[in-house]
Amino acid sequence: MKKPLLAAALLIGMGASLGALAQATGVTDGMNMNAIAMFLAFVMVSLWITYWAAGRVKSTSDFYTAGGQISGFQNGLAITGDWCSSAALMGIAGLIYTTGFDGLIYSVIPFGAWPLMMFLLADRLRNLGKFTIADIVSVRMARVPIRSLIASAGLAFVVGYLIVQMVGAGTLISSLFGLKYEYAQVIIGFLIIVYVAFGGMVATTYVQLIKAVLLLSGASFITFAVLAKFGFSPEGLYEAAVTNHPTAEKVMQPGGLLSDPINAISCGVMLLFGGAAMPHVLMRFFTVPDAKEARRSVAWAATFIGYFYLLTFVIGYGAVVFVMKDPQFLDAAGVIKGGANMAAIHLAEAMGGDLLLGFISAVAFATIVAVVAGLTIAGASAISHDLYANILRHGRASDAEVMKVSRFASIGLGILGIILGIAFKEENIAYLIVLPFTISSTVFFPVLFLAMYWRRLTTTGIVVGGWLGLASAVVMLVVGPTIWKDILGHAAPIFPYKYPALFSMAISSVTMIVVSLLDNSARARAEVAAFDDQFVRSQTGLGAEGAARH
Amino acid sequence: MHQVYDRIDRDPRFHALARARSRLGWTLSGLVLVAYYGFVLAIAFAPGWLARPLGPDNTVTVGIATGLGVIALSVALTGVYVWRANRSFDRTNADIVANATRVAGGPYDAG
Structure with a gap:
């Protein structure tokens, strides 16, 4: 895009950050100067990278996939940045702080998505895909109905995930930096628009990469400091946690979470299969040159993410030991200041004073920005590549036109994020995270898996099964315990389980299989016949x- | 392109490779699913077992150790797959592709 426009945007970004600095220092009396300085440093560096990246984004291939020239190691780090939302650091630490072992379950189960992604999807996805996950299915299926389904489900996924991140970000930033909630929304939305609309996947990749390095080093440092207090004996840490926690030895044992078997299995299905098919993560597979680098990316990502989840075993219990009884982190009633989600942040202060507190606050901010940038580019690609270029223009749009739509779509999604973030202020939105994971396990995983592994799958099967699964997932969520009973206030839920993924995934998969088997149209026969070529391509x-040639 | 795909499809080495890859992938996936569903079902059906301390002098429970073990196992199996796929599988694959494209006349131009 035009350089002067970018320069103006960068100036506004810096101005807004300075404004934030002025306002925050006014409100907090300079209490959190370290946090603000590091936050500003991150913003400056990321805007500088965006300026550099903007010169490299010349085509749609650069915009969506950074020209396919990211290395496996870099991509592994960037995927780590995409995957680890603030929920991973602050949410899990907060859950362990309150419930102990039950919080750890959220560190263990989601990780199972990584080996599955590697063994079943990574190679074939890289060999068949181009920009979006709809491309993979379109290799042998009809373009319009497939892309309508996947892009719609993708946008529902992105919007649901976006609301959770934006509301979490607003709350976090207003308590960390003393900023007004609405102001925090506008700053995040604005930064995302600048990163994605100007810097595309190149800038997004580097923002995610830097965030991953910051997150891993911050979490490592806290873990090191906590373990050092116990002479590097985890046993000592856990003994102290049992002494400190009101539930005593129960803090090391499973509590009520997932005690119902059906709910437990359904939650497992949602996290394993839903986590393995998230469009903003899978999209990153197309940024590397070939399947070998895609496998390397997954191996690095799995190593970094697994390492990070291991650290949460120490950080969560560390917060129980060092935050729970320290009056500086508790309010008059003895409750943790800012809620349990602040446990990791308070622990950072307990371990490393103002400096570490400032660093971890900046890390939390970078974490949110990087995840939202990844979601925005996934949403923008669904709009511009799937809906506009392939459906509206039947694949006849020029590269420049699609680029323009991509940039406007990013700007639109950034503004939508700000609006939704403000609209959902002070709502309890934790339940919303179930929506994107359920969509992913109900639509994306079965469609991708069957299209790549099962010869007889047809477009009609995908379309009927996909829409039916999507509709059933939404209905089961609405009439389930969380929305129907807790939010709408009905006496009893119509659907008894909190996690509908087991049922909605069964509905979508079985329907896809049955309808495909019954489909005997000429189009279906051609799609089945095209499987052999697709199979050879997916394997070889x-x-x-x-990689794009320049 | 269809002719090259067709030629590869008739190469028995290609099908041997695809089978070897899929055997490895499904074996490892099976191990992972057993580990994770074992963990989930233990939480649902045998919380008492997970609540037990590892030994008489330990605070660390079976549950904590199992959780750590499941994560470590996943990282290790992921490594095993990449190690196999990026070495022997990719070498065989390059041979098969080179063979099929040589017959077609001239090297294959990926662009």
């Missing part, structure tokens, strides 16, 4: 989208 990488 022959004919796959390579």
